[in-house]
Every structure is written in structure tokens, then in C-alpha cells.
Amino acid sequence: MTHHHRAGGEGDAARQAVLALDIGGTKLAAGAVAEDGTLLSFASCPTGAREGPEAALGRLFELGEKVLADADVPIGRLLGTGIGCGGPLDPYAGVLIAPPHLPGWTQIPITDLARERYGVPAVLDNDGTAGAAGEWRFGxxxxxxxxxxxxxxxxxxxxxxxxxxxxxxxxxxxxxxxxxxxxxxxxxxxxxxxxxxxxxxxxxxxxxxxxxxxxxxxxxxxxxxxxxxxxxxxxxxxxxxxxxxxxxxxxxxxxxxxxxxxxxxxxxxxxxxxxxxxxxxxxxxxxxxxxxxxxxxxxxxxxxxxxxxxxxxxAGGDTAGVLGAAAVGLERLPRS
Amino acid sequence: MTHHHRAGGEGDAARQAVLALDIGGTKLAAGAVAEDGTLLSFASCPTGAREGPEAALGRLFELGEKVLADADVPIGRLLGTGIGCGGPLDPYAGVLIAPPHLPGWTQIPITDLARERYGVPAVLDNDGTAGAAGEWRFGxxxxxxxxxxxxxxxxxxxxxxxxxxxxxxxxxxxxxxxxxxxxxxxxxxxxxxxxxxxxxxxxxxxxxxxxxxxxxxxxxxxxxxxxxxxxxxxxxxxxxxxxxxxxxxxxxxxxxxxxxxxxxxxxxxxxxxxxxxxxxxxxxxxxxxxxxxxxxxxxxxxxxxxxxxxxxxxAGGDTAGVLGAAAVGLERLPRS
CATH class of the missing domain: 3.30.420.40 (ATPase, nucleotide binding domain)
Structure with missing residues (x-):
């Protein structure tokens, strides 16, 4: 079951946006977020962490596709993907090292996987870091x-x-x-x-x-x-x-x-x-x-x-994780 | 009694230098410090905090004149004065608010006083902040x-x-x-x-x-x-x-x-x-x-x-306070 909605903004083609992915121990969430923090679309589903990384990552990336489609963000306006997850992780290499809330997820090159899936650059940050960036930028x-x-x-x-x-x-x-x-x-x-x-x-x-x-x-x-x-x-x-x-x-x-x-x-x-x-x-x-x-x-x-x-x-509430991932995406993704 | 010495470097006229003043509860210290951290001259004396700010500031500024003379820093090479002191203080206004180790020193506009005395700009920082800057820059x-x-x-x-x-x-x-x-x-x-x-x-x-x-x-x-x-x-x-x-x-x-x-x-x-x-x-x-x-x-x-x-x-040892004051001076003083 996925929970999803479309908010205001309606995918304004003149603005750039990021795909924001939030990987929690119990819940995965995704959103398309405009530069001003408008949540263009949002969806979430259970992580199912016990099924291992492959199944969960499959669900996460599908969730991402869904919110991109919901928000009608044209690929030319998509800066890339911002990802937040619990540590320890390497934010520069884009690798999940061994998050204790995701047993078995060791050395997952999450930004490489996201880049292959969506064809745009991706960045990863600790979800606490992302949360701080989100509240500072949007909250x-x-x-x-x-x-x-x-x-x-x-x-x-x-x-x-x-x-x-x-x-x-x-x-x-x-x-x-x-x-x-x-x-x-x-x-x-x-x-x-x-x-x-x-x-x-x-x-x-x-x-x-x-x-x-x-x-x-x-x-x-x-x-x-x-x-x-x-x-x-x-x-x-x-x-x-x-x-x-x-x-x-x-x-x-x-x-x-x-x-x-x-x-x-x-x-x-x-x-x-x-x-x-x-x-x-x-x-x-x-x-x-x-x-x-x-x-x-x-x-x-x-x-x-x-x-x-x-x-x-x-200010973030239930969408804080996604807004945080968007904030670090907007901060770190290269601009053309 | 003042304790003083001249170190290597010998006031090389080609380099810029700062006058560094360190105001402690028991000891005042001053040094002329080159941009690379070379201590061109150094002197210290007891604070005599109980005599109140006026007498102690008099001693401090004399100590500064002495180390400038000892180091032969020409006025054209003197960037200004860096001052370190215990807080609370306002580093932007350059005012000692009410340091607990200096009873009676309330609202002392120390950077204004230093500027009047030496005719060059002055900056003030908490001595802990200055110490960190000193160890990072020189230590x-x-x-x-x-x-x-x-x-x-x-x-x-x-x-x-x-x-x-x-x-x-x-x-x-x-x-x-x-x-x-x-x-x-x-x-x-x-x-x-x-x-x-x-x-x-x-x-x-x-x-x-x-x-x-x-x-x-x-x-x-x-x-x-x-x-x-x-x-x-x-x-x-x-x-x-x-x-x-x-x-x-x-x-x-x-x-x-x-x-x-x-x-x-x-x-x-x-x-x-x-x-x-x-x-x-x-x-x-x-x-x-x-x-x-x-x-x-x-x-x-x-x-x-x-x-x-x-x-x-x-690395700083007994001169850490002066090197810290010099480091924040080099960081913050305007360059011509």
C-alpha cells in the first residue's frame, strides 16, 4: 500500500525540482520538491527492512518514479536525487555503510543505484544532517x-x-x-x-x-x-x-x-x-x-x-525526511 | 616585572605582523607575531586584576608597545591588534562585557581603546576561540x-x-x-x-x-x-x-x-x-x-x-594565548 497525494505548485515547468528519497527503518518516503520547498508530490510505504535491501530498494525506486510522474516534473527540470538515511554512511561516496535500523544493508552504493535508475546525479546524507538542512532551508x-x-x-x-x-x-x-x-x-x-x-x-x-x-x-x-x-x-x-x-x-x-x-x-x-x-x-x-x-x-x-x-x-512534520533530503539535494547537486 | 624575549625571525620587514594581546585573570601577555606564526617578540606581566581595569589596561598597552619596539615592526607592516580574553564578550563590537575572572571590568570597549593607543585596527575574540584558531593556523x-x-x-x-x-x-x-x-x-x-x-x-x-x-x-x-x-x-x-x-x-x-x-x-x-x-x-x-x-x-x-x-x-605552550590572539588578528583584520 502506498500513501500519496499531490500538493499545490502542480509541477511548474519553469522551476527546477529534486526527487527526494527518505529511507527509514519502518517507512520509505519519496517526494518531488521544488526549489522553494513546495512539495509537488509525496508518497510513502513500509520499508519491509527484514526482506533485505533488494526488495526494499525496488519499492523505494518505484516510489520515486511514481512521485515524479505525479508531479509531472520534466526530466530537464530535474536536478537529481537527494537521499536521506540513518548512518553510518559515507555522504561523499554515496554509500550506506551499515545502518543499524536496516539490518543486512551493508556497503550499499545507493547514489550509484539511484543514478542508474533515474539517469540524473544523486547525493546521500545522514537523515539528521538532512533534517537540519531542511528546517534551515524550508522550515x-x-x-x-x-x-x-x-x-x-x-x-x-x-x-x-x-x-x-x-x-x-x-x-x-x-x-x-x-x-x-x-x-x-x-x-x-x-x-x-x-x-x-x-x-x-x-x-x-x-x-x-x-x-x-x-x-x-x-x-x-x-x-x-x-x-x-x-x-x-x-x-x-x-x-x-x-x-x-x-x-x-x-x-x-x-x-x-x-x-x-x-x-x-x-x-x-x-x-x-x-x-x-x-x-x-x-x-x-x-x-x-x-x-x-x-x-x-x-x-x-x-x-x-x-x-x-x-x-x-x-515545521516538517511527516514530510520532514523528504524535505530534508530535498534540501541536501538542492545544496549539493550540480547545476547545469 | 615583565618577562620578555626576542625569538628568531627578527622582524623581517618584508612580512606583515600583528600585535597580539592576551588578557588573562592572572597574567597579561603580548607579542609581535609574523604571518607565519613566528613570535618576533614576547613579554608578560601580572594582571593585577584587583587594581581595576584602568591600571591593568595601562600595563597591557605598555607591554604592547614594548614588544613592538623589541620586534622592530615598522608601522606600515603592522596589520593591527588581535586581542584574546575570557568571555562573555562581544567580538563584533570589540567589548568585554563582564568576564568573571576580571571583576569590575564591565563594558570595556577594548578594541576602541587599542585602536586609539596604537593607531591601527583591532579585533577581539574569546580566548578559547582564539586558542582554537591559533592551534589550527600555527600549531x-x-x-x-x-x-x-x-x-x-x-x-x-x-x-x-x-x-x-x-x-x-x-x-x-x-x-x-x-x-x-x-x-x-x-x-x-x-x-x-x-x-x-x-x-x-x-x-x-x-x-x-x-x-x-x-x-x-x-x-x-x-x-x-x-x-x-x-x-x-x-x-x-x-x-x-x-x-x-x-x-x-x-x-x-x-x-x-x-x-x-x-x-x-x-x-x-x-x-x-x-x-x-x-x-x-x-x-x-x-x-x-x-x-x-x-x-x-x-x-x-x-x-x-x-x-x-x-x-x-x-603546541602553543605558554605563548598559546598570544599565538591565538595573533591568529584571529590575521583572520579578521582588514588587509590594505
Missing amino acids: AGRGVRHLLYLTVSTGIGGGLVLDGRTFRGGAGNGGEPGHITVRSDGRVCKGCGRRGCLEAYASGTSIAERAEEALAEARASGTAGVLAAHQPLTAADVDAAARQGDPLAARVWAETVEALGSGLTSLVNLFEPEMVVLGGGVTRSGERLLGPVRRLVAAQAMGPAARTARIVRA | AGRGVRHLLYLTVSTGIGGGLVLDGRTFRGGAGNGGEPGHITVRSDGRVCKGCGRRGCLEAYASGTSIAERAEEALAEARASGTAGVLAAHQPLTAADVDAAARQGDPLAARVWAETVEALGSGLTSLVNLFEPEMVVLGGGVTRSGERLLGPVRRLVAAQAMGPAARTARIVRA
Whole structure:
């Protein structure tokens, strides 16, 4: 099943466009995106990562063809393909090295494959890097000098635009803001094996896990509360139960806010970004997350940095991955 | 008393030079520096911060005149003055806002004052930013794309060169790598008031304080060891005693290594720098600090980042502040 739609813009032949492909662990998405960020067409389908790269790449490239056809982008107006995916990857060679969310996808020369399929150049970037570029070019952080993007989702990724330039780092993945310490000697981080990373406390997976653990204890003492009815638990369940006043959920949520506030304080001290953009599923809770996190950063970060940084929600929503891939495409694809 | 010398180079009239001024809490330093980093002359004297800005600035500007005379830099070859100082400061307006290590120095228009005194343009930068620029331009990190500089001294400061450009951040102080969390709910950080900052564990001040605290406990139980003879204690005493096998000192030193390793792991994950340059007094212990810190980062940081980052000692030594001020001068001063 593919989900797709056509948005405004209607494939204006006078503008250049990119084909944007977003490869996630659970979902593949594609869009034709005009230079001004107008999403000319969009479609998504499940990744089916367990079937291996060949089947999934087949679906991805078909999805790409479909959105190109939907948007009526003539080949002469197609700059090329921008691709976003979780790391580790080599953005210069265009190779997926071994993304942990795509088991078995090792050393996939994804830009070569895309170029062969579509006959136009292709570029690859870490999806966190692409997300930062997308929010800077099209989204919440248009035109700021320094932007930190964090996607708080199954895991925590992100990227940086510094001095108006997308930052890729020395290893090409643009840094891992999910893997800074917030709780020394804390929970083991499944993403990197170290203890106490931001991801080990504020990712959707960790929120659900911590709630499950608290619930197991509470069941033993007969104080499980409303969360006991949810199986399996999600971060959204925890947020909803906390909102209803459930003490167990409120405790897990407060710990999440505390961890995200602490991690962002370190990051704000470190970069003094004008804007911190938070995206990903966990941020759907909106001000219930952002409000207290903002107050923590304002209270804890150093004065000049705290006064500089605005913390806002990402504009991209469900199409953030595709817009990010489009942004790095527009940045890096050669112009004729 | 001023300490001064003339180095090689001898004021070659064919090259341009900058007057570099470094304003520290305990020491003022000045040098005439050629474009290739040759230190043509150097002098330093105590800051005497308690006497207030006027007396100290008088000494600083005299020191500058002295090194210019020593180096025989003709006015036509003098690009201008580069100044480094602890923040918070405004590097664009050239104003010291209220550096905590210089009590009473509020809103000092230091670049205006320098321009009036020397008749050439002047620029100001945070000393951590200047240190990073100096190591990148003249020192251990010549020509790398991404460099993280940390000065582990009374406090912990630092700066970044990213994609070959000096990073100044949205608030102009280029970020505060000493103020990232390494021990949540740990010691209160005197620099920023938050708990558990890197500076609260690995700065020279913190090393000495933690040793004093451990010593007070040990005295009560009659197990104080060799450190009991040192009053007041310094980080160098702790290092020396740990080397001699004193268990109390070894414990404090191990905690320092652990904190610095943890902080650097977060920073390496975040930036994937090709090079991490460590300067400042505490790094005089050399491999006794760098060796175990390197092993911790290699074991804890994410693979691609860990393989990318080389951790080395700063080349600048006692003249690092002046070379940093010269580097930002060469970067920012207008050329005729």
C-alpha cells in the first residue's frame, strides 16, 4: 500500500525540482520538491527492512518514479536525487555503510543505484544532517546563522547548520547529538553501548521502556494505574496518561523532560545556536514537552547562550525526511 | 616585572605582523607575531586584576608597545591588534562585557581603546576561540578540517574550527565546552552554577578542591598520605603524588581522567573532529593524562567518530594565548 497525494505548485515547468528519497527503518518516503520547498508530490510505504535491501530498494525506486510522474516534473527540470538515511554512511561516496535500523544493508552504493535508475546525479546524507538542512532551508529556522536540529523519535538523531552551512563532521555523519551524556552511570544506551546518553532517556523507545519497567514494579505492589491497560506501551501512551494525572506516567514524563533539558543545556552552551528545532514523533506532545524543556534550558544554560537560543518545534512534520533530503539535494547537486 | 624575549625571525620587514594581546585573570601577555606564526617578540606581566581595569589596561598597552619596539615592526607592516580574553564578550563590537575572572571590568570597549593607543585596527575574540584558531593556523592542528580545542586550566574553555572556519556561535563566544554534563547531579560548577559540568571535575581548580576534600576526610581517619604536606594543594601536586603511588591522589586523578574522557566522548560524538587539541596547565602532565583519556574515548565514542578523532597536546605552550590572539588578528583584520 502506498500513501500519496499531490500538493499545490502542480509541477511548474519553469522551476527546477529534486526527487527526494527518505529511507527509514519502518517507512520509505519519496517526494518531488521544488526549489522553494513546495512539495509537488509525496508518497510513502513500509520499508519491509527484514526482506533485505533488494526488495526494499525496488519499492523505494518505484516510489520515486511514481512521485515524479505525479508531479509531472520534466526530466530537464530535474536536478537529481537527494537521499536521506540513518548512518553510518559515507555522504561523499554515496554509500550506506551499515545502518543499524536496516539490518543486512551493508556497503550499499545507493547514489550509484539511484543514478542508474533515474539517469540524473544523486547525493546521500545522514537523515539528521538532512533534517537540519531542511528546517534551515524550508522550515522553522529559515535564514538563522546557527541551527541545531534534534529528531526525538525511536532514537535521537540530529544535525547542525553552522554559519549558514550544513555541518557534516570529520566522519561525514554530522555528529550524534543523541550520544552526549545526560546521566553518568545511567542506563546503557542501545545505540552506542555507553551509559547515560540522551538517547537512553528521551527517545520514544526509552520512554516506553522506562514506563514498562516502572509498571512491572508497580504491578507487583498493586499501584500500576492507567498505563497497565496499554500493551505494548508507547511514548504517546505515557504522555497521554501523564496528562490525565497518572502518577507513574507523570514520573516517567518528568524524567524525560529533565533529560532532554539537561542535554539541550549542554548543546546550547556548546553551540550558542540562534535556534534549536525539535522534530520527531515524541515532539507531537508539543508544549507539554517544549514548555518545561525551554524553562530548564533558560534556568541552566549560560546567560549569553540561553538568551540566544530559541527552542521551537520542527515545521516538517511527516514530510520532514523528504524535505530534508530535498534540501541536501538542492545544496549539493550540480547545476547545469 | 615583565618577562620578555626576542625569538628568531627578527622582524623581517618584508612580512606583515600583528600585535597580539592576551588578557588573562592572572597574567597579561603580548607579542609581535609574523604571518607565519613566528613570535618576533614576547613579554608578560601580572594582571593585577584587583587594581581595576584602568591600571591593568595601562600595563597591557605598555607591554604592547614594548614588544613592538623589541620586534622592530615598522608601522606600515603592522596589520593591527588581535586581542584574546575570557568571555562573555562581544567580538563584533570589540567589548568585554563582564568576564568573571576580571571583576569590575564591565563594558570595556577594548578594541576602541587599542585602536586609539596604537593607531591601527583591532579585533577581539574569546580566548578559547582564539586558542582554537591559533592551534589550527600555527600549531598542532594545521590544516585539519575540524578541530576542537580545549584548554584545561583554572577553568575549562575552548573553541572550534569547523570546515576550516573559526566558529563564534550565535552569542559570539564560540561555545563553552567546559559546560557540558559529565556527572549529572554532581558537584556544583562554579563557572555556571549547574551541577556536574566538565569544568567542575577536570579543571585545575576542581582537581585541587577535590583533593583538599578527600584529604580532609583522610586526615580525620589518619590516612592522609603524601598530599598532606602540600598547602595549598595544586593540580600538579595531585599529579605528582599519584605518580608516586599515593592512593588518595591516584583516586582523584582517576576521577579527573574519567570526567575528561566522558566529556571528550560526548564532544567527539557530536563533532567528529579530525583533531582534539588539549592545552592549558593541567595538560603539562602529558601522557599521564592524554594516554588514559585517549583509551576512554576510543572505547566509548561511536565507531566512525572515534576512528576520526586524534587527541593531541597543544603546541602553543605558554605563548598559546598570544599565538591565538595573533591568529584571529590575521583572520579578521582588514588587509590594505
